[in-house]
Amino acid sequence: MSKRTLLVLLAVVAMVLAACGDGEEGADTTGAGAATTTTAEPVGETTTTAEPVAEAPSSIVIGAVVPITGAFAGGGAQVERGYRYAVEAINEAGGVAVEEFGVSLPLELDLRDDASDPNQTTSIMEELGGGDIVAYLGGFGSPLHAAGTAIAERNAIPYLGVATAIQSLHEQGYRYYFSPFPKSPDVALSTFEMLNGLLPEGERPLRVGIFQETTDWGEELAALWVSEAESHGYEVVLHEEYAPGATDFTDIILRAQTADVQALLSLPTPPDGFAIYQQMGELGWKPPFSMVVRAADVPTWNDLGPAGEGVLFSAGWHPALGFPGIEPMNERHIEEEGRPADPIVGGAYALVQILADAIERAGTLDHEAVRDAIAATDMMTVVGPITFREDGTVPITNPLMQRVGGGVELVWPAESATAELLYPAN
Amino acid sequence: MWLSILGVAVALGVVTDDQRIMTIAIQTYILAALASSWNILGGFAGQISLGHAAFFGLGALVTREMWLGGQPFPLSTLAAMVVTAVVAAIVGVPMLRFRDAYFSIGTLALGVAVFLTIGNVRPGISSLPVDALREYEFTGPYFLALGVMAFTVPVSMWLKQGKLGLGMMAVRDDEEVAGASGVSPLRHKLMAFVISAALAALAGSVFAYFSISYYPSFPFSVVWTFEAILVVFIGGIGTTVGPLIGSAFFIVGRYALASNTEEFQVVLFGLLFIIVVLLLPGGLVEGWQRIFGGSASDVVTRAMETKTGETKGKELV
Numbered sequence: 072m073s074k075r076t077l078l079v080l081l082a083v084v085a086m087v088l089a090a091c092g093d094g095e096e097g098a099d100t101t102g103a104g105a106a107t108t109t110t111a112e113p114v115g116e117t118t119t120t121a122e123p124v125a126e127a128p129s130s131i132v133i134g135a136v137v138p139i140t141g142a143f144a145g146g147g148a149q150v151e152r153g154y155r156y157a158v159e160a161i162n163e164a165g166g167v168a169v170e171e172f173g174v175s176l177p178l179e180l181d182l183r184d185d186a187s188d189p190n191q192t193t194s195i196m197e198e199l200g201g202g203d204i205v206a207y208l209g210g211f212g213s214p215l216h217a218a219g220t221a222i223a224e225r226n227a228i229p230y231l232g233v234a235t236a237i238q239s240l241h242e243q244g245y246r247y248y249f250s251p252f253p254k255s256p257d258v259a260l261s262t263f264e265m266l267n268g269l270l271p272e273g274e275r276p277l278r279v280g281i282f283q284e285t286t287d288w289g290e291e292l293a294a295l296w297v298s299e300a301e302s303h304g305y306e307v308v309l310h311e312e313y314a315p316g317a318t319d320f321t322d323i324i325l326r327a328q329t330a331d332v333q334a335l336l337s338l339p340t341p342p343d344g345f346a347i348y349q350q351m352g353e354l355g356w357k358p359p360f361s362m363v364v365r366a367a368d369v370p371t372w373n374d375l376g377p378a379g380e381g382v383l384f385s386a387g388w389h390p391a392l393g394f395p396g397i398e399p400m401n402e403r404h405i406e407e408e409g410r411p412a413d414p415i416v417g418g419a420y421a422l423v424q425i426l427a428d429a430i431e432r433a434g435t436l437d438h439e440a441v442r443d444a445i446a447a448t449d450m451m452t453v454v455g456p457i458t459f460r461e462d463g464t465v466p467i468t469n470p471l472m473q474r475v476g477g478g479v480e481l482v483w484p485a486e487s488a489t490a491e492l493l494y495p496a497n
Numbered sequence: 498m499w500l501s502i503l504g505v506a507v508a509l510g511v512v513t514d515d516q517r518i519m520t521i522a523i524q525t526y527i528l529a530a531l532a533s534s535w536n537i538l539g540g541f542a543g544q545i546s547l548g549h550a551a552f553f554g555l556g557a558l559v560t561r562e563m564w565l566g567g568q569p570f571p572l573s574t575l576a577a578m579v580v581t582a583v584v585a586a587i588v589g590v591p592m593l594r595f596r597d598a599y600f601s602i603g604t605l606a607l608g609v610a611v612f613l614t615i616g617n618v619r620p621g622i623s624s625l626p627v628d629a630l631r632e633y634e635f636t637g638p639y640f641l642a643l644g645v646m647a648f649t650v651p652v653s654m655w656l657k658q659g660k661l662g663l664g665m666m667a668v669r670d671d672e673e674v675a676g677a678s679g680v681s682p683l684r685h686k687l688m689a690f691v692i693s694a695a696l697a698a699l700a701g702s703v704f705a706y707f708s709i710s711y712y713p714s715f716p717f718s719v720v721w722t723f724e725a726i727l728v729v730f731i732g733g734i735g736t737t738v739g740p741l742i743g744s745a746f747f748i749v750g751r752y753a754l755a756s757n758t759e760e761f762q763v764v765l766f767g768l769l770f771i772i773v774v775l776l777l778p779g780g781l782v783e784g785w786q787r788i789f790g791g792s793a794s795d796v797v798t799r800a801m802e803t804k805t806g807e808t809k810g811k812e813l814v
Contacts, residue, residue: 189622190715193708194520201516214622214712221624221710225633244627287621314617 127172130179131436133158133426134199135208136219141187142340145369146211146234146415153419154180154208156403157427167427170434178427185210189218200226205436206426206445211415212340212365213237213288220248229442231426233387233418236364237288241462249445251425251457252387252418253469255288259295261385261469262336262362263303265483269492276360276495280309280332282323282347284339292364296336308332315340320347321354328356338364345375352378359495370413373477381496383473386414388421388454389481391489392470396424396453414472414479421452502741503647510639519635525748526642527703531721532728532740533649534696539726540735541653541662542689543669544593545601547722548608549697554615554717555581556698561623561705561713574702578695585694586687593686596672608719616714624710638707645703646741649696653737656692665689731773733780742781 135154138147158178161167166175181204185191192215196207200222207223209216209232216235223230224245231249238254253261266275279300283293289312297307309330311323324347327335335358339347344366351357357378366372367384390401390411397412400420404412429444430436449458457465471483473493480490509522535549556577563573588607595603625633656662664685667675672682701716724747725740732743754765777783 190711193710194524197520198517201520217622217624218710218712221622221630224627225625225630225709227631243624285617285620290620314613 125171127169127174127176128203128436130177131167131169131430132179132181132202132204133206133208133423134196134202134204135180135182135210136185136192136195136199136215137182137208137210138187138212138215139184141185142342143187143210143212143215145341145371146365147184147187149368149413149415150211150234150419151182152404152407152413153416153421154182154423156400156416157420157423159403160399161423161427167430169430169436171436178423180208185215187212187215189214192218193222196222196226200228204228205430205438205441206231208232208419208422208426209235211235213240214286216240216250217287220245223247227442228438229426229429229445231422231445233422234368234415236385237291238464239287239291241464245463247442249425249459249463251421251452251454251459251465251467253385253467254464255292255295257467257469258292258364258385259299261471261483262296263299263305265471265492266305266334266360267303268485269483270494274494275305276333276358277305278308278331278333279305280327280330280335280358281307281311282320282327282335282337282339283310283312284315284343285312286315289338292338305334313343315343317343318346320350324351324354324356327358328354332358334358334360334362336362336364337366339366341366341369341371345372348375348378348382352376357497359497361496367474368413368415370410372474379474381473381475381493383471383482384414385469385471386418387467387470388414388417389470389472389479389487389489390417391481392455392487394453394455395451396420400453411479417453421454421457424452425450425457503643506643507640510636510643514635516635519639521748521752523635523638523642523703523707525744526646527700527707528724528728528748529741529744530642530646530649530700530703531697532725532732532744533646533653533737534693534700535722535725536729536734536736536740537653537656537665537696538689538693540729540739541656541669542665542686544686544689545597545726546604546690546693547601547719547726548604548606548611549693549725550717550719550721551608551611552581552585552694552697553701553704553721554611554714555584556701557705557716558615558619558701558713559698560702564705565623565626570706574699577702578698581698581701582691582695585691589687589690589694590683593683593690605719608717608722612714612717612719615717616712619713621713622710623713630709633709638703641706642703645699648699650737650741652692652696657737661685661688727770729780731770731780733782736780736782739780739782746781 137150138144139151158180162177166177168175181199183195185195192210196219199207206229207219209219209230211234213235216232217237217240220230220240224247227247229247229249233250233252235250236253236255236258238256240248281293281296283289293310297310300307309327309332311326313320313323337344337347344363361382362384363382364385367382368386372379390397401412404416425445425448428450429441429448433440433444446459459465468484470481470487472479473482475490475493482488482490482492513519531553535546538544538546559577559580560573563576564570592600592603664680667678667680668682668685676682704716728743728747729740731746732741733739750769751766
């Protein structure tokens with residue numbers, strides 16, 4: 072081995088050893104990201120002699136990472152519309168007043184496509200975090216949110232997300248993650264409360280089957296469905312697991328048929344959900360009651376025809392809920408899409424409302440101040456009144472929708488329902 | 498020259514705290530290390546493995562489990578390399594009896610099977626604990642990734658100039674002739690397989706240390722295999738510095754295209770790749786040669802060889 076090679080090896084060893092240390096020197100040299108959030112306020116007496124004049128940016132930049140392509144594209148399109156409509160509406164109303172600059176500033180949405188890939192979500196969020204965004208807005212689907220929230224926490228930048236029901240993410244101790252959306256316990260509870268609330272005893276689908284994808288959210292919601300089923304007087308007669316992206320569901324469908332499943336509960340991605348119900352149609356079997364969380368959120372579910380008819384889903388919102396602000400948003404949606412606002416559009420719209428309100432109350436674009444203002448939110452939005460719990464979730468009634476005749480009917484809660492539950496749906 | 502590149506990279510890590518630059522640099526170093534490891538098997542020994550991600554993923558999995566479980570990171574890395582090497586030795590004996598396309602298909606099947614299995618067995622996301630997230634800095638992962646990438650270069654040089662590497666290349670060029678000359682094809686292919694897997698595990702270990710949040714199946718994705726192969730071909734297969742140049746070209750090019758061309762970046766990058774391969778079958782290293790001349794195929798190797806007055810091991814595939 073030559074001297075030069077030896078020198079290179081020694082340098083490598085030295086670097087590896089330095090890198091494996093506890094990194095205190097590193098913290099000193101690269102802590103600028105954290106420092107910028109804490110040094111916004113002038114320190115000491117200097118503030119009394121000359122008040123620093125903060126130069127206003129041309130806009131308030133919001134970083135949004137949304138699946139425009141890939142498995143979650145149908146849901147991502149709804150999220151994108153919700154963000155865009157809300158930004159348009161707020162800017163048309165004069166923007167967001169920021170006391171620090173003494174002016175109102177327009178919102179600017181820096182929206183990126185993560186192609187439904189959680190690994191792209193993290194790398195895009197890293198890139199956005201290196202810029203001047205005030206907050207992150209999330210995409211669609213729990214895997215993408217699960218990947219993104221840790222990045223937000225590391226960057227100490229507020230993160231708001233809907234279309235994610237995973238509860239365990241709120242049990243990590245994160246400070247910057249807020250999600251005004253029904254979580255798995257809400258989904259599981261409302262499923263059986265609705266059944267018992269709308270169907271008389273003797274007509275209920277007591278034999279429950281679960282198709283569970285092998286993901287963290289799949290495990291979480293399936294376990295809650297099992298426990299809620301038992302406590303509400305139902306029997307889980309089938310619990311089948313499958314890997315996301317599977318293409319042949321014939322086996323588990325036939326097992327469900329053999330087990331005489333009357334209520335089939337599942338939480339597939341849109342492509343998986345379409346495959347399951349298409350194959351159920353081909354096999355000529357459909358239970359009297361079907362709940363398809365997530366996959367049936369997308370409008371193209373109607374393309375399944377009779378196989379998808381009568382399926383229920385939980386998307387957190389429906390325009391018939393009648394909260395202030397829904398009407399103009401709904402009109403905008405009809406103008407662009409030719410139909411009332413899709414369920415996820417409302418939740419996404421509300422996130423921008425919450426963020427704009429928090430920035431105004433914070434009076435600054437400082438991440439920590441905006442985060443504190445979001446945590447203290449107490450306002451009316453298009454999805455209803457919002458206050459956050461300590462863990463970033465909200466107390467919310469989970470509305471349940473049903474795909475009927477090519478449209479979406481709100482069936483639960485009963486007092487807001489636009490139609491009676493179509494049951495049996497087979 | 499190599500020391501100059503290393504010096505610039507070290508200086509970059511000291512002077513910048515730009516998150517984007519650090520992220521791009523770390524990704525480049527990890528991919529370069531992975532590509533270098535594949536190059537030992539594919540470039541030196543001529544075995545086109547399409548299941549290399551399995552070893553990268555195994556390295557990441559063992560490291561992450563042990564490290565987040567409370568073990569020191571260096572110990573976790575060492576364990577990951579040992580476990581991966583043992584697995585590679587066990588898998589390699591039957592796998593390397595396949596030849597050419599059959600070996601490639603066999604390794605592809607292995608990689609996909611492992612990817613799907615891990616996805617089913619470990620479905621939950623792996624995120625750093627909250628306390629670690631709040632203390633996270635890029636400096637540690639940066640120098641670790643740089644160190645690991647730098648480590649693969651002298652290992653490749655040592656292999657390429659030594660008896661073992663020459664044996665691998667002899668097997669690559671003609672197994673029958675090599676065998677008749679007393680060079681055991683299976684032994685040399687197996688050594689390449691095991692060393693390559695252990696270095697891939699080392700790269701995976703850095704990935705596990707650097708990544709804040711990912712699904713455990715992700716490092717097992719076939720994407721890692723194909724990116725490593727792309728990088729090797731872009732840089733120059735069978736050369737020691739090719740994977741490094743190819744990796745920098747690939748990652749920086751991808752970021753640049755993604756920023757400026759949005760959804761067309763995949764198509765544009767594909768076209769760019771085809772052009773490079775068509776015009777420069779020896780990769781960018783060959784481009785360097787055409788522009789700057791010289792007889793050596795690898796600028797770094799050339800520098801080393803000039804020092805020793807030897808010319809062995811210089812070739813492009």
